Amino acid sequence: MTLIRADLHVHTTFSDDSSITPKTLVERLMAHNFIKVAAVTDHDTVAGCGVTRQLASAYPDILIIPGVEISTQQGDIVILGTEELPPKPWTVEGILDFARENGAVSVVAHPYREWGMGDLAKNYKFDAVEVYNGASPSASNKAAQDLAKLMGLPGVAGSDAHQSSELCTVYTEIQAGLDVDEILTALKKGLVKVPPFAGRSIHF
Numbered sequence: 001m002t003l004i005r006a007d008l009h010v011h012t013t014f015s016d017d018s019s020i021t022p023k024t025l026v027e028r029l030m031a032h033n034f035i036k037v038a039a040v041t042d043h044d045t046v047a048g049c050g051v052t053r054q055l056a057s058a059y060p061d062i063l064i065i066p067g068v069e070i071s072t073q074q075g076d077i078v079i080l081g082t083e084e085l086p087p088k089p090w091t092v093e094g095i096l097d098f099a100r101e102n103g104a105v106s107v108v109a110h111p112y113r114e115w116g117m118g119d120l121a122k123n124y125k126f127d128a129v130e131v132y133n134g135a136s137p138s139a140s141n142k143a144a145q146d147l148a149k150l151m152g153l154p155g156v157a158g159s160d161a162h163q164s165s166e167l168c169t170v171y172t173e174i175q176a177g178l179d180v181d182e183i184l185t186a187l188k189k190g191l192v193k194v195p196p197f198a199g200r201s202i203h204f
């Protein structure tokens with residue numbers, strides 16, 4: 001079985017608060033020893049996905065998963081595997097329906113950090129929980145791991161990088177090849193593992 005390692009939560013300059021250009025992300029994956037996949041999950045926009053995928057397409061051993069991190073009244077939701085935004089208004093139910101209908105994967109983003117959904121996530125049918133977020137304190141990540149167990153959902157991890165030094169500090173191991181559809185299917189089936197990470201300092 002092929003195994004890939006992916007940083008599933010990255011912000012590019014298409015997010016107002018990130019300094020990581022699509023080029024920087026692609027170059028980091030090119031240079032990295034074992035993380036060859038990243039998801040572009042900008043705040044409320046998918047504008048950076050196409051640009052980044054286009055740049056990455058020149059290199060056959062790396063892969064960009066298109067995605068988005070959507071702000072809702074209840075908390076942030078990451079959708080993996082979409083190059084389109086869900087229709088507004090952005091309700092949790094509406095976003096999850098959109099993900100399901102489009103074969104995308106819905107993730108409760110950093111549930112126990114600021115902008116996280118917390119226990120409310122239990123009321124909805126998500127595909128996965130972000131159990132390790134690189135920009136969250138370890139207590140928040142621990143609580144997220146407990147939530148994933150309680151909800152019976154796979155756990156995923158991402159750096160939530162907003163500057164280049166944070167890229168690929170956190171990753172998910174996925175039993176899939178270098179292919180977006182294979183990765184999304186594996187995520188839904190729970191063929192994932194999040195290694196134990198040492199905590200890192202919080203960047204905001």
Ligand SMILES: [Zn+2]
Pocket residue numbers: 009011069160
């Ligand atoms: Zn984020």
